[in-house]
Amino acid sequence: MVTKVVEKFRTMKTPLLSILKELQKDQGYLTEEVLKEVAKELGLSPARVYGVATFYSLFSVTPKGKYIIRVCESAPCYINGTMNILEMLQDELKVDVGETTLDGLFTLELTSCLGVCGVAPAIMVNEEVYGNLDREKLSHLLSRCRGM
Amino acid sequence: MENNNKVTLKINGIQVTVPAGSTILEAAKIAGINIPTLCHHPDLETSGVCRVCVVEVNKGRPLQAACVYKVAEDMEVETATPVVREARRLNLELILSRHPQDCLSCVRNQKCELQDLAESFHIEEISFPIKGKAYEKDDSNPSVVRDQEKCILCRRCIEACIQLQGVEALGVANRGADSTVGPFFNKPLQDVVCTFCGQCIHACPVGAIYEKDDTARFWEAVAAPNKHVVVQTAPAIRVGLAEEMGMGVGSLATGKMVTALRRLGVDRVFDTDFTADLTIIEEGSELVERVTGGGTLPMITSCSPGWIKFCEHYYPDLLDHLSTCKSPQQMFGALAKTYYAEKSGINPKDIFVVSIMPCTAKKFEATRPEMHDSGHQDVDVVLTTRELGRMLREVGVQFAELPEEEFDKPLGISTGAGAIFGATGGVMEAALRTAYVLVTGQELEEINLYDCRGLTGVKEAVVPVGDLEVKIAIAHGLANARKLMDMVRKGEADYHFIEIMACPGGCIGGGGQPVPTTMASRDKRIAAIYREDERMVLRKSHENEAVKALYDEFLGKPLGEKSHHLLHTKYIPREL
Numbered sequence: 001m002v003t004k005v006v007e008k009f010r011t012m013k014t015p016l017l018s019i020l021k022e023l024q025k026d027q028g029y030l031t032e033e034v035l036k037e038v039a040k041e042l043g044l045s046p047a048r049v050y051g052v053a054t055f056y057s058l059f060s061v062t063p064k065g066k067y068i069i070r071v072c073e074s075a076p077c078y079i080n081g082t083m084n085i086l087e088m089l090q091d092e093l094k095v096d097v098g099e100t101t102l103d104g105l106f107t108l109e110l111t112s113c114l115g116v117c118g119v120a121p122a123i124m125v126n127e128e129v130y131g132n133l134d135r136e137k138l139s140h141l142l143s144r145c146r147g148m
Numbered sequence: 149m150e151n152n153n154k155v156t157l158k159i160n161g162i163q164v165t166v167p168a169g170s171t172i173l174e175a176a177k178i179a180g181i182n183i184p185t186l187c188h189h190p191d192l193e194t195s196g197v198c199r200v201c202v203v204e205v206n207k208g209r210p211l212q213a214a215c216v217y218k219v220a221e222d223m224e225v226e227t228a229t230p231v232v233r234e235a236r237r238l239n240l241e242l243i244l245s246r247h248p249q250d251c252l253s254c255v256r257n258q259k260c261e262l263q264d265l266a267e268s269f270h271i272e273e274i275s276f277p278i279k280g281k282a283y284e285k286d287d288s289n290p291s292v293v294r295d296q297e298k299c300i301l302c303r304r305c306i307e308a309c310i311q312l313q314g315v316e317a318l319g320v321a322n323r324g325a326d327s328t329v330g331p332f333f334n335k336p337l338q339d340v341v342c343t344f345c346g347q348c349i350h351a352c353p354v355g356a357i358y359e360k361d362d363t364a365r366f367w368e369a370v371a372a373p374n375k376h377v378v379v380q381t382a383p384a385i386r387v388g389l390a391e392e393m394g395m396g397v398g399s400l401a402t403g404k405m406v407t408a409l410r411r412l413g414v415d416r417v418f419d420t421d422f423t424a425d426l427t428i429i430e431e432g433s434e435l436v437e438r439v440t441g442g443g444t445l446p447m448i449t450s451c452s453p454g455w456i457k458f459c460e461h462y463y464p465d466l467l468d469h470l471s472t473c474k475s476p477q478q479m480f481g482a483l484a485k486t487y488y489a490e491k492s493g494i495n496p497k498d499i500f501v502v503s504i505m506p507c508t509a510k511k512f513e514a515t516r517p518e519m520h521d522s523g524h525q526d527v528d529v530v531l532t533t534r535e536l537g538r539m540l541r542e543v544g545v546q547f548a549e550l551p552e553e554e555f556d557k558p559l560g561i562s563t564g565a566g567a568i569f570g571a572t573g574g575v576m577e578a579a580l581r582t583a584y585v586l587v588t589g590q591e592l593e594e595i596n597l598y599d600c601r602g603l604t605g606v607k608e609a610v611v612p613v614g615d616l617e618v619k620i621a622i623a624h625g626l627a628n629a630r631k632l633m634d635m636v637r638k639g640e641a642d643y644h645f646i647e648i649m650a651c652p653g654g655c656i657g658g659g660g661q662p663v664p665t666t667m668a669s670r671d672k673r674i675a676a677i678y679r680e681d682e683r684m685v686l687r688k689s690h691e692n693e694a695v696k697a698l699y700d701e702f703l704g705k706p707l708g709e710k711s712h713h714l715l716h717t718k719y720i721p722r723e724l
């Protein structure tokens with residue numbers, strides 16, 4: 001698997017990003033084994049490949065939940081209560097930013113502006129944006145995700 | 149005046165002419181002006197991330213990092229204007245605000261570049277909120293401890309590991325305020341490819357990487373009434389310890405070192421130089437046997453445990469090329485608990501072997517499962533030059549004032565050939581001095597083999613030994629070793645014998661030597677090692693009477709059965 005993907009991109013000038021992007025599709029994140037193999041194939045050190053995989057927010061080296069919740073941390077959302085939203089989510093899900101709930105359902109992340117400042121504070125759950133959030137709307141949303 | 153290779157500029161109004169391509173930092177030094185630095189290291193290509201070295205270039209333009217910015221004709225540089233000083237101060241305060249404020253309990257207290265800067269900038273208050281980060285210390289391995297909380301993200305360790313050692317065990321992970329420096333997946337060094345050479349310790353400006361401290365085990369053994377504590381000192385300690393004790397780089401203090409160890413209460417002060425001489429006899433015989441008997445060539449030296457681990461990870465297919473000889477440290481341990489135990493009538497289980505080594509990898513080597521051939525762990529504890537220095541300072545030994553004493557007999561008797569093991573090329577030179585006799589039956593006339601000496605990364609020579617033209621190569625620093633090993637792998641290395649030492653300059657530049665260790669200090673320590681060689685009455689290993697007696701009384705003959713059991717070893721392939 002890794003060898004095949006590496007071969008596909010090997011001739012590119014900087015193949016690493018494309019390779020990692022392709023490989024991440026498989027499990028939704030990049031495992032230790034995969035990164036080690038990529039390093040070996042490209043003749044790079046594992047430490048360097050790990051550095052690249054953790055530098056770009058598009059990659060993840062930890063498993064992601066079924067629902068990735070991204071809380072907008074841009075100024076308008078911040079003024080309108082991002083911090084409260086974030087606290088509520090941390091409380092409710094018992095995870096910190098960057099972590100995934102034990103049941104594997106949710107991953108909590110921060111994001112830059114979602115472009116919906118008119119409805120701040122806003123979050124994104126997978127590809128869907130939700131605005132004008134308060135405690136009630138939020139717990140409603142989480143229940144829906146939990147299939148309750 | 150313009151000239152292709154020279155550039156003339158003004159620094160603080162002083163006109164200087166410097167080589168084209170110099171950085172402002174280098175040019176300023178020529179003009180007698182020091183610019184403060186933190187992420188810059190004189191021996192490494194560094195990336196200019198700390199911005200402590202900013203200067204004004206042609207007034208009114210944004211400040212530039214002097215350690216990376218190149219000089220140009222007619223440039224006007226200001227290094228001490230209010231703008232410059234203010235910017236540097238803010239950069240430094242920002243770094244300090246993310247750094248623990250606990251110098252008093254730090255291994256680098258008073259030997260720390262960050263502390264020095266804080267002192268010279270007269271930092272009284274830090275204008276940013278102090279917010280450190282909590283990280284767990286990595287003390288997973290016997291050699292090197294990493295304390296990420298102290299890391300200021302200068303990346304010098306990464307560059308040392310890449311540029312000097314060709315390993316790259318460390319890298320930058322994450323981004324922005326979350327950036328960290330560490331191994332793959334922030335694993336313990338034990339679980340990644342790391343040679344434990346400790347060169348990253350010398351690169352680190354602060355106390356974020358250091359040796360595992362084993363001094364408590366030494367004190368415990370010395371205090372235990374039933375322990376007979378014997379010490380061995382590596383060749384490089386006689387030049388490192390004096391420096392550690394403030395006597396200046398390149399000071400040689402063999403006799404004071406012996407006295408100092410006695411004052412700490414050990415029972416015998418022996419010398420690794422003795423087993424270095426022994427190594428030459430065993431390894432020289434092995435070489436002759438391989439050359440005449442069609443064994444695997446080139447044969448490669450095996451006395452540097454960082455190099456051995458590197459080879460086990462990266463060249464597991466070439467382990468047959470390694471001499472089977474244990475390192476002198478391990479030969480000593482095995483003999484102390486057999487030959488010496490027998491001779492002195494002391495139960496080997498009561499003998500406690502302490503090594504004073506310039507090397508962090510030796511700590512790991514002593515714990516290898518292969519190193520128990522005496523029936524016990526052959527070497528009980530390995531202390532670096534720095535640890536010995538700390539112990540001596542703690543109990544107030546006035547090193548510079550000490551009288552000079554002699555090593556104990558018989559394991560303290562050695563020749564100049566044993567001493568030069570401490571420098572790159574030294575093992576080769578010592579081996580050739582003896583191989584010549586083994587092969588031709590005659591003594592070398594000129595025993596100073598200058599082709600073996602010096603800081604060139606890879607040295608090569610052809611040495612006539614009787615009818616045989618012996619082809620040799622020498623590498624120091626694992627990045628240089630890699631060049632030779634790639635040739636060996638491709639079958640392009642038609643040498644008979646290769647010497648490899650993991651650390652730049654050899655053991656005198658080991659990861660346990662005084663901080664700072666730079667190319668300049670390595671050079672001076674090497675000069676001291678050759679002074680020691682010149683000082684010795686005997687300078688060839690085969691002339692060592694104690695070694696001869698060891699064969700007569702105990703070992704039998706070189707490469708004999710007892711030698712094989714106690715002095716030789718095997719290597720294990722390791723994962724990448």
Ligand code: SF4
Pocket residue numbers: 247248249250251252254255256257258260261262263298354355356
């Ligand atoms: S690394 Fe330097 S500044 Fe930091 S605690 Fe240690 S001595 Fe102090």
Ligand code: SF4
Pocket residue numbers: 292308309313315316317318341342343344345346347348349
């Ligand atoms: S001990 Fe040597 S190999 Fe390991 S990280 Fe430090 S420099 Fe690299």
Ligand code: SF4
Pocket residue numbers: 298299300301302303304305306329351352353354356357
């Ligand atoms: S561990 Fe030391 S050398 Fe490495 S980045 Fe941190 S401060 Fe710099």
Ligand code: FES
Pocket residue numbers: 184185186187188195196197198199200201202213214215216
């Ligand atoms: S010393 Fe120049 S940027 Fe750090």
